[in-house]
Amino acid sequence: MNKYALVGKDISHSRSPEMYRKLISPSVHYDLLDYKTAEEIPSALDLLNIYDGINITSPYKKHFLTQVELTSTALEIGAINCLKKKKGKVIGENTDYLAIVDILKEMQKDYGDLEVIILGDGVMASVARLALKNLGLSFKVLSRKQTNNFNQLNLIEHFQSPTALPVVINTCAREFIFNGIIPNRALFWDFNYNFSQHSSTIPGKVHKYVDGLEMLERQALYAVAFWSK
Template sequence: MKKYVVIGDPIKHSMSPAMHNDLFQHYGLDANYERYHIKRGMLEQGLMGLRDRNVNGFNVTVPHKTDIIPFLDELDPLSKAIGAVNTVVCENGKWIGYNTDGNGYLQALKKQIPDLSEQKVLIIGAGGAARGIYFTLAYDGVKWIDICNRTMEKAIALKEECPFAVDTKILSIHEAEKRLGEYSLVIQTTSIGMSPNIVESPLEVDNINKDAFVSDIIYNPLQTKMLTCAKEKGANIQNGIDMFVFQGALAFEKWQGFFPDTERMRASVLRQLGG
């Protein structure tokens, strides 16, 4: 039996095992996926235990996505540029790192907006998720991507570290709120508004363009306060389920050699969320 795990701290909340095990059963694969708790600061010891188990692949979640890099044998170019890994393929004794977060988000977004090249984009946040999405959109050829963040220094650093050509301005939250109507695509990448803090919003959307598309990578709740307010203003919205599904599908493809049924995966996640 092939063995797959997801590592992180905390890890009990992860919905990946149910999603992947459902796929293994659906496709008749002799494989199993489970959670593997590695505490912050204990990564090296935890990975030694993982090598002893001869796993075939694993996902990496917070807080290990960056710290794992020195323990890998190879990195694909995008994960190297982003500086974070969320998927590892174990083959012929080598551990090869990939980042499917950005591409997972991109595929989910392209279901709604097939041509992103002329979109004027605002990214809210400058953390790990913002980095993956910003670099991937820039790599894909999006020309204008502005960034707003509570700590502007982090946003400036993100802009300076991007190795791909893109026109980017750094805005405060207040500036972004005033200029929100300029953007056709707004992407929320922070944890603000995630359950249980569902009354919070990273910024006010009073000035949103009614023709804008607003995407929030949070999927619990299914509709954050920011998405609710944007929808009330007439904007089209997307929650984080499709990103979660597509990053998982891309990981599955790297492990199994074929792309799985994302609608089935989506239904599995919704079942787990009770919706």
């Protein structure tokens, strides 16, 4: 039986076990490895002596960087969310990036020009920035480090284009709840999924609210492909 696991912190809510059972097999073995501190985490090699593949989520997407060989994408980003062992080597990949690029391309196809504001400056913001840069899309980053009353921002003031679709990408953790002002023609893309604090309030304020579940599912498809190579 194939065995996989997710490494993270406070991940009891994760949908990964059911997702990978659906993608791989109903009988697949998938564990949630919840570590309160980085010091508790076994080495990448020790984990892959037990599991056929590892997923990684916040706050540990940079934890294994010095222990593994990185793909070109992961090296450029400086963060990984998947591990595998091949021919004695441990390899790290970032399938979040691949999923984000796919979804952004579909937005371009559906809406044309996009003007993007990223909320947050953590690892997922870095992944989003690289995807936007490589697609030639303009963007601005806003974070609590540089902005007062971050969750109460008037985002209308930050968009410049009269014709491009305003897109807000929320990369912040679930502790952040946005209660500011958004253009009513905007698309709000939340990297969190099943996040009721946003899904119950933001859809009525914007043209479209995009839950993070689609990104999670797409990165999982890329993870399965990565593990099988």
